[in-house]
Amino acid sequence: MMAERGIVVSHTTIMRWVLRYVPEYERRWARFARSPGSSWRMDETAVAVRGGRHYLYRAVDRRGKSVASLLCSDRSMEAAQAFFRTAVNLDGVSWPHKINVDGNSATHRGLRLLGDEDGRWRSVVVRARRYLNNVIEQDHRAIKQRCAPMLGLKSFRSAAITLAGIELAHRIRKQQYSLPMNTNGPACSLKELWAAALADSGAPRCRDDDRQSPMHQNSAHRFQRAREPSRLDGSARYPRKISFGGNLYLLVRPQGGRYWHYHYRYGGKRKTLSLGSYPDVPTAQAQSRHRAARRLLAIGIDPSLRRRELRRVESGALEADSAVPGKWLQTG
Numbered sequence: 001m002m003a004e005r006g007i008v009v010s011h012t013t014i015m016r017w018v019l020r021y022v023p024e025y026e027r028r029w030a031r032f033a034r035s036p037g038s039s040w041r042m043d044e045t046a047v048a049v050r051g052g053r054h055y056l057y058r059a060v061d062r063r064g065k066s067v068a069s070l071l072c073s074d075r076s077m078e079a080a081q082a083f084f085r086t087a088v089n090l091d092g093v094s095w096p097h098k099i100n101v102d103g104n105s106a107t108h109r110g111l112r113l114l115g116d117e118d119g120r121w122r123s124v125v126v127r128a129r130r131y132l133n134n135v136i137e138q139d140h141r142a143i144k145q146r147c148a149p150m151l152g153l154k155s156f157r158s159a160a161i162t163l164a165g166i167e168l169a170h171r172i173r174k175q176q177y178s179l180p181m182n183t184n185g186p187a188c189s190l191k192e193l194w195a196a197a198l199a200d201s202g203a204p205r206c207r208d209d210d211r212q213s214p215m216h217q218n219s220a221h222r223f224q225r226a227r228e229p230s231r232l233d234g235s236a237r238y239p240r241k242i243s244f245g246g247n248l249y250l251l252v253r254p255q256g257g258r259y260w261h262y263h264y265r266y267g268g269k270r271k272t273l274s275l276g277s278y279p280d281v282p283t284a285q286a287q288s289r290h291r292a293a294r295r296l297l298a299i300g301i302d303p304s305l306r307r308r309e310l311r312r313v314e315s316g317a318l319e320a321d322s323a324v325p326g327k328w329l330q331t332g
Helices: 011-032 077-088 105-117 119-123 131-148 156-173 190-198 284-299 303-312 316-323
Strands: 039-049 053-060 066-072 098-100 125-127 240-243 248-252 258-268 269-275
Touching: 011 156, 011 190, 039 066, 039 156, 053 077, 053 131, 053 156, 066 077, 066 156, 077 269, 105 119, 131 156, 156 316, 248 284, 258 284, 258 303, 269 284, 269 303, 284 303
Parallel strands: 039 098, 098 125
Antiparallel strands: 039 053, 053 066, 240 248, 248 258, 258 269
């Protein structure tokens, strides 16, 4: 489209358009969303983000209409529970009567434990019949086919928003929005439907303007990145890694723990060295330990093995040295 108009646009510009406008598109289209059925087919599909494996949890009703989706960093019980909480809290989504899931034990365990939070989950019929999930398995293809020709997803934020845009286009294709149509004249074109959905006034609304987006986990306020560890409250539902360069990371867990990790290779194997927990070990001290570990690697010493050896030493002098924070990382 841009080439026909003589405009040169790079893929980075298009990516920025997606990150900027998809949340607003979702909010405006959500006013006309139709409610899905109460019999769900739920499944997750793997998505590559920065070389790592993430999982897109999705659910459709028995007729193939999309219910909800949520991008998670793992396939754990907590991720499944987060998806179901997200789905039932969406406006216009009725409480499910039946849910068909795959054989993942974490999903079944998460559904059972949700009954302790809300008694309505105990009345939901949970099934694990493989053929019933053919609907959601086929529906994954529309998302995966759009991801295949892409250059790759480099961050969780960009991946979540991009997948939200793909989901929105897929919902429009499946006619899940009730927009005013021309009853006497010709049917509205896709361009006219977009103009009616994005208009601030004129066309009647089916929902309140302030209703949540179907992919509201991609809202901008959920991705305010913190550059300083002290700003992190651990409120996310997935672990996060904050890089400080040189394979030094601060791992922030959903429960609130913050741990310094150093990833390195020794003897052809990838290893992880724990450098303490934040804020007991501040940023400056963690970087100092990181530099000491790199010096050990430079002279052919594995930092993890050196620490274990010093811990096994029973002599009083070396035992006193090992009690000093960071002493095990000293080379002299």
